[in-house]
Amino acid sequence: MPIETSSRPGTPAQPTVPARRRHDDAPDTLALFTRLAQLDDGPVRDAVRDELVTAWLPMAHRIAGRFRDRGESIEDLRQVAALGLVKAIDRFEPERGAFESYAVPTITGEVKRHFRDRMWALRVPRRVQELRNKVRVARRDLTQAPGAAEPSVADIAAHTGLSEEEVGAGMEALESFSTLSLDAELSADDDGYSLADTLGASDASFDVVVDREAAKEGLRRLPERERAILYMRFFEDMTQSRIADRLGISQMHVSRLISRSCARVRDEVMEQRRGGGAGGRAVA
Numbered sequence: 001m002p003i004e005t006s007s008r009p010g011t012p013a014q015p016t017v018p019a020r021r022r023h024d025d026a027p028d029t030l031a032l033f034t035r036l037a038q039l040d041d042g043p044v045r046d047a048v049r050d051e052l053v054t055a056w057l058p059m060a061h062r063i064a065g066r067f068r069d070r071g072e073s074i075e076d077l078r079q080v081a082a083l084g085l086v087k088a089i090d091r092f093e094p095e096r097g098a099f100e101s102y103a104v105p106t107i108t109g110e111v112k113r114h115f116r117d118r119m120w121a122l123r124v125p126r127r128v129q130e131l132r133n134k135v136r137v138a139r140r141d142l143t144q145a146p147g148a149a150e151p152s153v154a155d156i157a158a159h160t161g162l163s164e165e166e167v168g169a170g171m172e173a174l175e176s177f178s179t180l181s182l183d184a185e186l187s188a189d190d191d192g193y194s195l196a197d198t199l200g201a202s203d204a205s206f207d208v209v210v211d212r213e214a215a216k217e218g219l220r221r222l223p224e225r226e227r228a229i230l231y232m233r234f235f236e237d238m239t240q241s242r243i244a245d246r247l248g249i250s251q252m253h254v255s256r257l258i259s260r261s262c263a264r265v266r267d268e269v270m271e272q273r274r275g276g277g278a279g280g281r282a283v284a
Contacts, residue, residue, distance in 0.1 A: 026100045027055045033094040052089050053082070056103065060085040063107045070115065077111060084110030128173050134160050135170030214272075218265035226261045233258055 032052050039045035064081035068074050084107035092102050138159045142151040151159070156167045183194050219227060225247070232238045232246070240258070244251040 026059060029055050029099065030094060033092060033099060036089075037094055049089060053086060056085055056089070056099070057082060059100070059103065060107055063104065064111060066108075067111055067115070072115070077114075080111050080114045081107050084108075128169055131162065131166050131170035132173035133170075134162065135167055136174060214269045215265050217272075218268040221268070222261055222264065226257055229254060229257050230261055 029052055032048055032055075036045065036048045036052065039048060060081040061078050064074065064077040067077055085103065087110065088099070088103040088106040091106075092099055096102070135156055138156045139151055142148065142155060142159060153164050153167050153171070156162070156171075157164045160167070162170070183196060219230070222230070229243055229247070232243050233240070238246075240251045240254045244254045247254070
């Protein structure tokens with residue numbers, strides 16, 4: 001850093017450090033802030049406040065620009081940054097130092113909160129969001145060199161000090177910033193399909209298997225004639241009248257035997273489940 005010396009005649013040369021460079025969008029508004037602090041609520045104070053917002057708005061837009069290309073439009077980011085600027089102006093105390101030093105972290109924090117609270121389609125724990133940010137920055141750092149290959153999980157873990165499991169969680173979060181419609185086309189072919197087409201559906205046959213297994217033991221314990229009646233009725237699809245003719249009994253008696261047998265099997269299954277037996281649906 002260059003050193004300047006005092007050139008006043010008759011005095012020894014004294015080294016001086018040049019003042020810190022200010023951004024072009026950091027105007028000198030100390031007098032306005034001093035006046036704002038002295039004014040009561042009213043039109044005059046509002047006018048001074050608006051003047052400060054106008055003067056510092058370019059800085060807020062510059063901060064918003066740091067977050068472009070992250071899934072949010074630059075116009076919305078600028079609005080969020082402007083809100084942070086207004087908060088900084090309202091809370092700033094001139095005697096505590098330069099406004100820029102106070103405003104920059106305030107505006108930056110407002111934009112980060114916007115991403116954390118508003119931009120995720122699903123609620124994601126803050127810890128996972130932090131992992132996502134670390135993985136995103138690491139991938140950017142590791143691919144800055146021309147021709148650099150996509151870093152592996154191990155490369156990112158070594159760069160960030162995270163475990164490979166944490167890197168994996170962060171990478172999953174990178175792909176989960178927004179949701180995809182179930183109607184979104186996944187193929188551009190003529191026979192294209194949507195995401196909904198890839199989702200499975202409940203198979204009613206599983207319930208039938210559960211019911212049969214649950215009732216199997218109860219059916220074995222029925223008298224032989226009642227087992228035969230149930231087989232003819234439910235597996236051979238015979239009517240009660242045909243069963244009655246085959247067995248030489250009345251149709252009413254067949255009906256009573258079927259009802260009694262089904263009730264007995266159902267009661268045994270329910271008793272087994274109350275005692276901690278296998279799960280499933282109740283037998284109808």
